[in-house]
Amino acid sequence: MSTLLDQQGRAAEVLRRFSRTTAAMLLLVVVAGSVALEVASSGSFLEGPSVRVFLQYLATPILIGLAQMVALCVGQLNLAVGALGGFTACLTGVLMADHGVPAVIAVLVGLLTATAVGLVTGIVIVATQINGFIVTLATMTILLGAQYRLVGTRTVDGYSPTLRDLGTAAPLDTPLVFVTAIVAAGLLGAFMYRTVAGRRLLAAGGNPLAARLSGISTDRQIVLAHTLSGLLVGVAAVTATASLPGVNHSVGGDWLLPSFAAPIIGGVALTGGSIAVFGTVLAAFVTRLIDAARAQFSLDPSWVNLLIGLVVLGTVAGGHLHQTRLAKSASSEASPQPEGAR
Amino acid sequence: MTTSVSPPETVPAQERTAGHRMPFWVNQRLGLLVLVIALSMLFGVLRPAFLDQRLVLFPLLRDVATLTVVALAQMVALSVGHMNLAVGRMAAFGAMFAGIGYDRLHLPMQAGLLLCLAAGAAIGAVTGWLIARTGVSSFVVTLAMDFALLGLVSLMYSGLTEDAAFTTRPAGIDALRSYSLADICVGPLCGSPAVPQLAQFTVFAMLGLGFLYGCTRIGRELLLTGAIPAAAELSGIPTGRRVLLAHTLSGLLAALAGFMAAAGTGTFRASIGDDFMLPSFLGAVLGGTLLTGGVVSVLGTLLGTALVGVIRKGLDLLGVGLESLNIYLGCILLLALSADRIRTVVSYRKVVRST
């Protein structure tokens, strides 16, 4: 009996803590937004087909948001998310359509290529010590060119019907691509929270000096983060290939901004050391909701970008104000800080 | 404590030879110039058409002129150690106001240009104010600004126009687009048909920035703000205001580039500036401007942009697909920076060995 009470107490504590997080706020926004849309669409928003469409287009924002989040968690960033995704999608498509490679192998090659590109990016950053911003800017340029060289101006669509079926399949109105994204998020969360390697990654992002003193190589963590980021982009590319009617040079062109929006809204700090898998997924939900609302009211698609931009600005400005207030209240009670670092 | 000083700091002055005193960006700019000329000659030999003044060099220089201004907009943000990811969208934002001015208010060309510049400066000022006020990194703020403007500009175009473009052209803008120095004659002597008149804006911008950074108090203060903000503040520089100024200037230059791009194509549309971000960094960084702030090179920015332009055009004429050029450009960026890095490492080792 006492253990039950104990458990209840602990659950209440966990709940209380959760209620103060960004994720809880986002969850609230998601629920409120869904309800509002449901009302506005007089009940059609939560019906099977529209849920399916909603979730179908949610897979990519989740995956690219996670890919960016992994880079951010070691204090890096990845500008090549869109270009790498587009390139991988086109590579997979071209392999299947033009060279008759079986879908399984094409998908594997795509995933491996994306991972390898991430690995190389990480190695270049560590070896040359050039700012990650510039390195990923360069890889982005290179990949854009490579993508165009692969497909030119055509749209490649003559590829494996099996893959395509899988991409649009939605048992119980839950599209497989969405399930893939959620599984990827779950695995990433497990990796980050449960494995030694994942904790090392976070430690290196949270306090590089402390990590190094504990025998964790920060260079290796940077390489690992970019590799993981590449792998997640690869998964995003494969789901995109599977669910799109065809791949062309424009795939991935509009991924860069959403990839940053999801983690930033989800509560990930740009300075590294923090992750929010759940928050990022929810933030992707929110951006998708904005898009769905836009469609509901038949507004111009540009509203989505405007709103997301304003939300991100609001998030960072609000977060900053919150922090300064915290710092102020903390400094007024804490003992005075030491003079200079000596 | 003071015993953990980083090695280069304690190198006594006398260890340095006179040759070291020449700032190495001089060499970098010289190298760029040599590279631009050599590549132009190479392409000229391989494809004589490359040196065709009206058909090749004129559009090439028009692009270089526009992209140099874009890169200068980035350079100004970099000078205070910030970046402006919204250069392209600020260009579109400014150009949109020029379009509205011509289409709705029937302004003369100069007035529209002023409106465009004012709009750019205003949006830049808002960005700078947000950064200085909240202390959030310029990366995030300009990224979000990019989102917001992307939406806003398309919305306004689709709301204000029939086919998402302002097509009213004020008197004189066509001349800007197609006239070169050949159309300016002093007696029998005419200028080169390769140099577009649009380049006058670039020259103005370069002279202005060259004067600002080379000769004025404000320019020096911008650079020191970029070098070490804390030290700049303690030396009596109003760093917040300098950050605001840098972003305002960046917005203004982006808008100027937007106007030039619109003048070059003849229409004011939302897609102006879509492909500005990469060239903005390429030109500035290849030209020797540091991402960390404190060092800029106006001439280097022109040369960096020119190098990219020449390579683009030359490879295009050699039959390399225009888009796969990006592969080479990315590689060049990496190689150029790695070379720089190797140079610093080597010179650092020399310095350490000499003590």
Added chain:
Amino acid sequence: MNSVLLECRDLVKVFPGVRALDGVGLRLTAGSVHALLGENGAGKSTLIKVLTGVHAPDGGTLAWEGEPVQLRSPLEATRTGIGVVHQERNLIPGFSVAENITLQKPPSRRGLVDYAAMTEPAAGCLTELGVDLAPDRPVRELSVAQQQLVEIAKALYTESRVLLLDEPTASLSPEETERLFEVIRRLAERGACVVFVSHKLEEVFAVCDTVTVLRDGKSVLESSPLADHSHDDIVSLMVGRAHAATELHPRPVDRSAAPALELDGVATAGGHRDISLAVRPGEIVGLYGLVGAGRSELVKAVLGLGRITAGEVRVHGRTARISSPRQALHEFGIGYVTENRKEEGVFLEQPIVRNITVTVWRRLARAFGFVPARKERETAQGLVERLGIRIAGLAQNAGELSGGNQQKVSLAKWLAADTRLLVIDEPTVGVDVRTKRAFHELIWELAHDGLPILLISSDLAEMVTLADRIVVMTDHRVRGEVDNDRDYDRMSGRIIRLIHDRDAVRS
């Protein structure tokens, strides 16, 4: 219990231009609390870095329990059994207490972190320290003192037998300090050796039993029982009496002149309370205190970088509410030579000429803000000659100069601006003896010419050499003021007493 754990002999560590360690010996025995003392720049940090595997020594020997040992990385040092708690916090803010404690070798099964198995040893370490702290709390929620205890627990977890604590009490309250001392004593009883690095002599005498004093990279007192020495012995060993006696020609000070700077009952948001002091033209007023006393923060608050919550600041007789260093410079003529040269004083990657003229561009500027390069160079050249700065050329980057010359550059910019009040913060930390003397003469000359100077220093000898009056500050409060009669023994006695009186009040 008296077995020797770690012994080093004749350690040498050379950085370009500096012999940071120049023959240091140290013997750490089990069950002792060993004080490592020395002034700023004496080599304590370098020694700690060598002992913890961050720097490799350039000469000398290290032995662990009698066996020669090489510490090539921090990890190797930890594995050997040497733990360290640095001044800067080395914890991962997002991780739990338990995870931080076990960071070095987290309990795991097949690559998965075993959180359950983590709690027990972590809790064990905390209990051993007598600390009541839930192992699953995130570190970012903890106070500074609690974080420090977590770091000590971290060293326990790796079974460190030598534990180096670098200025552990710098940001602790008296109660927290006392609790830390209990922990230190308990660790020593268990057979560990705790190395206690501190500026606060009172604390050293409260908790340590052995002492090593470093000066100018040499160990002037080596692993000696603390009971054999008095406060004054130790202080004079740290300071080095030989340096104290720089002879400067006498300089008259007009005590009746109106103060150039006057603080009257000033309190700040940073924790200063009731600060009053005055600096007259031609007078050098020393602001003496140990690290953490809040001296630089006080100056920064006066310059508008911190909030003044009470009291009044008067500059040249005028009430001054200064909102920025810019206003301080242009309206009140206040210059501040900062302590932290690399981050606040000198723009290392910028030419010397700009470093010097940054404060006068306003005055030099003509129409459109045009700054004539010739005027700029002349101004800079004049100061380079006046201060004897050794440079290869004005266009040279300041980062290429030696530390002393950099310091002169950071002073030059305020002289260029003809400041009417100068604050100089730790001017001679990390510069060699000759430069130090030159600097002292320079400051003396400036005061001779009528400039009011507020000198901040932790170097008692420097204070006695230069200051006319010495204001003693501890814990963000002024403890007293003494007129300097330039008798080192008498002055150091009086000042140390002022500092200790406060410690007596504390305990």
